Amino acid sequence: MLAAVSGGRTGLDEVCDAGPYLLRAAQFHGRPSDVVCPVCRKEPLALVSWVFGERLGQVSGSARTLDELERLAVAHDEFTVHEVEVCRTCRWNHLVRSYVLGRVPEPRGTRRRRSAGS
Numbered sequence: 001m002l003a004a005v006s007g008g009r010t011g012l013d014e015v016c017d018a019g020p021y022l023l024r025a026a027q028f029h030g031r032p033s034d035v036v037c038p039v040c041r042k043e044p045l046a047l048v049s050w051v052f053g054e055r056l057g058q059v060s061g062s063a064r065t066l067d068e069l070e071r072l073a074v075a076h077d078e079f080t081v082h083e084v085e086v087c088r089t090c091r092w093n094h095l096v097r098s099y100v101l102g103r104v105p106e107p108r109g110t111r112r113r114r115s116a117g118s
Helices: 002-006 020-028 054-059 066-075
Strands: 031-036 044-052 062-064 079-086 093-101
Touching: 020 044, 020 079, 044 054, 044 066, 054 062, 062 066, 066 093
Parallel strands: none
Antiparallel strands: 031 044, 044 062, 044 079, 079 093
16 A cells, blocks of 8 residues: 555555544554654654454443553453554554454353262
């Protein structure tokens, strides 16, 4: 995608499309990256971690700090984290990686049977 932008085949408005919610998340929940924005080259990117999971309730779909991720991982069954790079200057954003955190849930429908002697 970046090659298409630098080659003029793709416009900046197509790749620099971070919305207001993502930009606010970068400001308040993001952590600084060592990588300078590859599009505008004006500032380091911010890394934002988004959480998604059925059992997270209202927390699902929100940005979280590393400390909050640690607390969620201890308190909840498995959930997905999407880490996004965001430039607050030109609004470029890119999914860096996804991974799973949280407790491994017990398999459904498995119950221990009592032996005749118990």
